[in-house]
Amino acid sequence: MPLFCKQCESRRLPVMLSAGKETLWLCEKCKNFVNNDDFIIREQTEEERQEIKRKLEEFEEYEASKD
Numbered sequence: 001m002p003l004f005c006k007q008c009e010s011r012r013l014p015v016m017l018s019a020g021k022e023t024l025w026l027c028e029k030c031k032n033f034v035n036n037d038d039f040i041i042r043e044q045t046e047e048e049r050q051e052i053k054r055k056l057e058e059f060e061e062y063e064a065s066k067d
């Protein structure tokens with residue numbers, strides 16, 4: 001599993017872009033995706049960046065409201 005980015009050695013995050021598709025690994029620093037073979041697929045788009053940010057914020061709000 002390509003858990004760490006070869007370029008900057010940051011941790012990659014597994015991202016499923018759409019249901020049923022393979023999981024890609026995102027480096028938030030380099031802003032690119034690799035597949036399970038650690039092969040760079042493409043750069044992350046601005047839209048995807050916002051979407052992931054939004055999901056993360058939702059998750060954090062949910063976690064904060066649990067008590």
Ligand SMILES: [Zn+2]
Pocket residue numbers: 005006007008009010027028029030031
């Ligand atoms: Zn990187």
